Structures are given as structure tokens and as C-alpha cells.
Amino acid sequence: MSRPQKILYSLGAIGTALSYQAFSTYILFFYVDTMKLATHLAAIAMLVYGLWNALNDPLFGFLSDRTRTPFGRRIPYIALGAVPFGIIYFLLWIPPFNSTQTIPLFLYFLSFICLFDGFYSIVVLNWASLYPEMFSSLTERASVNSLRQFFGVVGLIIGISLPPLIYSSIGWGGMGLIFGCIISLAFIVSLLGCREKKELSSVKPLGILQAFSATLKNRSFLTFVISNLFIQYTFMMVLAIIPFYAKYVLGVGPKWTSAILLSAFILEMPMLFVWGRLAVRFGAKRIYMIAIALFAVFLLPFFFLKAAPFAAAAAALLGTALGGVIVLSDVLISDVIDEDEIKTGRRREGMYFGINAFVTRFAIALEAASIGGIFILTGYNPNVLSQTGSFLMGLRFLIAGLPMLSMAAAFVIMMYYPLEGENFERVKAKGPRIMKTSDLS
Helix, strand or coil: CCHHHHHHHHCHHHHHHHHHHHHHHHHHHHHHHHCCCCHHHHHHHHHHHHHHHHHHHHHHHHHHHHCCCCCCCCHHHHHHHHHHHHHHHHHHCCCCCCCCCHHHHHHHHHHHHHHHHHHHHHHHHHHHHHHHHHCCCHHHHHHHHHHHHHHHHHHHHHHHHCHHHHHHHHHHHHHHHHHHHHHHHHHHHHHHHCCCEHHHHHCCCCCHHHHHHHHHCCHHHHHHHHHHHHHHHHHHHHHHHHHHHHHHHCCCCHHHHHHHHHHHHHHHHHHHHHHHHHHHHHCHHHHHHHHHHHHHHHHHHHHCCCCHHHHHHHHHHHHHHHHHHHHHHHHHHHHHHHHHHHHHCCCCHHHHHHHHHHHHCHHHHHHHHHHHHHHHHCCCCCCCCCCCHHHHHHHHHHHHHHHHHHHHHHHHHHCCCCCCHHHHHHHHHHCCHHHCCCCEC
């Protein structure tokens, strides 16, 4: 595949990162702190959202693997879902109810976060499933995923660092409209670089019970996905708490919130390519674990920081480690999919990405429970600027304590991931079908 095609495909990462990370970082802040939705109702909605996500991802993944059309298994879902996805995202940020209309506001919030997640799963799961199919070697996967994550960081900068500047100027609805248009456009453009292997659609797919059984018995996948659950919980927790941390612990406004987030992504971007090259030289698992350990260590300063400039510097350190984690996670799950093809004789990217999303989306429920519990226990009051000392300590625990413990658990679990050394070479030597053909349509 040519370099321009790789770039076009990778541009979909802007839509992926912008939509999900902006949602994860600001949705609670918007509905709880701005719209004044009661904390316990927001937590209930997020728990329901997590359960819905847990159901739809493996279902959509299974259906994607079984889809047979003249245009392929994945591409039709991206083409038909891109525009509705952007529209739903816009509507999420313009609730027609206020804090005095408690139940309508709650139901609107619940409905649209579930709609958002459904379209996210349909579009992003199919876009991501093309990655292992189109790129087969470690060198190519590391290189292309560095590109994907580079554009993903562009999406992160737009979706996480810039919102405080945008919503403070033109409002949350204006922000939603701009972001919705970018999301749809990113996936439409990415279709120009998407290709599928024709012969993979001709293989009879596994039945639903066989598909789930083969996936859940895969030791390589289980160790990866459980570790990834803790990693996603960490990322979501840190991003969701930063706006609160900046406002109440550091005492700064939207501009400094943007600066803190932006500092992480600026250093992350060049490090993406460094981590990719290190993985090719020393192995994906080893470098992945080093990145996890460094991320945990770099969280420690957030226990003690009192000034925004120091928080920005600490966030920059986090960004260097974050690059390694996000580049190599997709490389590792692609190796798992290659191993599965040797065992089952089928390419099942949809199922693996779907089950991965099923498991890791429980991070949403863990995040909601953690934030809701700490906020309630420490007496958070959205109507006052000066919070209690116990609440400020609770924020430090949420942004550093729990995430450090979570990354430590991820590191330990990854020690048991088997696809390295001789095991990894055996998978590559047997040569899954994906490595034996270049018939991309």
C-alpha cells in the first residue's frame, strides 16, 4: 500500500480521538458542573451507558465479521455511519432542558450518550478492524500505527486541549457543531485509504457460540484485554479529573486547563515514532511494559502540585509515556488476531476489537463509580468555587492515587502475555493468511 493511502486511512484517527476523548474528558464536567445535573443521576446514566457499551461492541464486532457485501465487510459501516455519528455528537451538547427540569435533563443525557456510543462502536470498530488486515508485519504495523496515533493526537489536541477556549467563546453548542463536522469529515476522507482483502469474505464465519468461545479461551487475548482495562480506566480518570483539578486544586481557568492538556500532547507526538522504532528493535511487549511503568511514575507529582506551570511540566512527562502505550496496544492485539487465525482459520478482527471494547468499556463504570463516590463522600458542591479540603485531597487521589494503582495492575498482568520470543516467532513463521496475500480491494 502506498504512503498516501496509509495517510488517508490514518486520518480516521482524528475522528476516533476527537469524539471519544472530548466526550470522556468534558461530558461529566458539562452536565454536572455547567448544566447542574445531580451527581448521582449523572453516575447512574454513566453506569447504564457502560452496560450498553458492553453489549453493543461484541455484537457489532460479530456482525461485522459475518457481513458480506460487494464493498467488503467493514467499509459499508464506515460509509453509512460517518454522517449520523457527527450529528448525534452535535446534539449531545445542546440539551433543551435546564437544571430545574431534572428528569428530562437526565433522560436526554442518558439517551444521547447511548446513541453516541452506538454510532461510535459501528464506525470506529470497523475502521480499527481494517488495520490488522491491511498491515501484516511488525515494522509496517508499528509505522502505520505511529501515523494513526499522530493524527489521533491531533484529534486529542482539538478535542481535549481546545474545548475550554472554544466553549468559553462560542458556547458548548458551537463546540459540538464544529466537532461533529470534523468527526464526520475525518471518517469520510479515511475511506479513500481503506482497502479490504476479497478472499476473506469467502471464508465461512464461525457461529456466535464458537466465535465467543474461541475468543474467550485465547490466553494471549485475555492477558492483553484485562491489562488494557486498567490502562483505559487510568486514561479516562486522568482526563476526566483534569478540568476539576485545574479549577479547584490549582485555582486556574480554562486557558490553563488547555495549556496543561496541550503540554502532554506536544511531547507525545514525536515520541510516537520513537516508541514504534523501539518496538521493532526490542519487541512490542517489552517496550509496552516500559511505557506503562513510566506512565505510573510520572503520575506521582500530581499528589503534590500547587501551581499550574508545574502541572503542565508533569503533564508533558506523562505525554512521553502515553505515546508508547497507545502506539503498541494496537500492535499487540493485531498479533493476537494473527495467532487466532492459525487456530480457527478465520480473520476475526471485528470480534476481537468488539470484545476488547466490551471489556475495556467497564472502565467507564469504574470511572463513574470512583468519581461519584469520591465527590459524594468529600462534599463536592458545584455551586461554590471554594471546595472543602477533603474534596481537594479526593481530587488528588482520583488523578494520581487510583491511576497509579491501576497502571501497576496493568504492568503485572502483562508479564503473563505469551506472544514474545519463541512464541511470537512461531506465530509469524506459520504465516496467517493475512501475510500470504496482498489482494486488497
